[in-house]
Amino acid sequence: MDAFAGADICRLWYAGQHIETRxxxxxxxxxxxxxxxGIQDEKPEQEEKPLQEWIYVxxxxxxxxxxxxxxxxxxxxxxxxxxxxGCTEKASLExxxxxxxxxxxxxxxxxxxxxxxxxxxxxxxxxxxLDDRVDINRAGKEELMTLTGVGETRAQAILAYRETHGSFxxxxxxxxxxxxxxxxxxxxxxxxxxx
Numbered sequence: 001m002d003a004f005a006g007a008d009i010c011r012l013w014y015a016g017q018h019i020e021t022r023x024x025x026x027x028x029x030x031x032x033x034x035x036x037x038g039i040q041d042e043k044p045e046q047e048e049k050p051l052q053e054w055i056y057v058x059x060x061x062x063x064x065x066x067x068x069x070x071x072x073x074x075x076x077x078x079x080x081x082x083x084x085x086g087c088t089e090k091a092s093l094e095x096x097x098x099x100x101x102x103x104x105x106x107x108x109x110x111x112x113x114x115x116x117x118x119x120x121x122x123x124x125x126x127x128x129x130l131d132d133r134v135d136i137n138r139a140g141k142e143e144l145m146t147l148t149g150v151g152e153t154r155a156q157a158i159l160a161y162r163e164t165h166g167s168f169x170x171x172x173x174x175x176x177x178x179x180x181x182x183x184x185x186x187x188x189x190x191x192x193x194x195x
Contacts, residue, residue: 059084061110062091092116133193137167147188154179
């Protein structure tokens with residue numbers, strides 16, 4: 001054993017450990033032995049626990065406490081709504097999927113029932129195929145008779161009015177038809193449209 005290795009052994013002996021060295025090329029590989037007979041291996045490094053991931057979500061609209069919320073990644077819409085104090089009584093939950101997974105930077109807007117109604121009406125105006133209301137400018141007698149308070153006589157009166165005055169310029173103009181007054185109009189105004 002050369003002097004270099006001996007010096008190393010002496011130095012570590014005073015540290016309370018005995019090093020057995022073995023030459024490997026120009027370096028020495030060592031293992032540590034305790035005072036007993038058994039060899040104590042080095043402890044493996046502990047696996048680091050993955051850091052918890054967080055995301056930030058902007059919650060606004062018909063909620064009790066709108067704002068930006070920090071929530072664990074993998075959470076769902078209903079969970080961040082709970083953090084925001086829940087929805088108000090005016091909220092319409094038909095326009096939001098509460099089971100959706102949240103993403104970082106996402107904006108969740110809860111519409112009121114009034115806003116949701118306006119949105120639906122706008123969609124129906126943009127796409128008549130989604131609108132099941134009766135078009136009083138195009139409907140025939142049978143279709144007009146599906147309206148509340150409209151029988152054969154009133155349906156014929158609507159057709160006669162169209163022949164004489166042309167197409168209706170507004171749904172309110174229906175009250176100009178003989179036999180259809182404000183009371184009847186109020187019952188069917190949500191069932192009709194013009195196109």
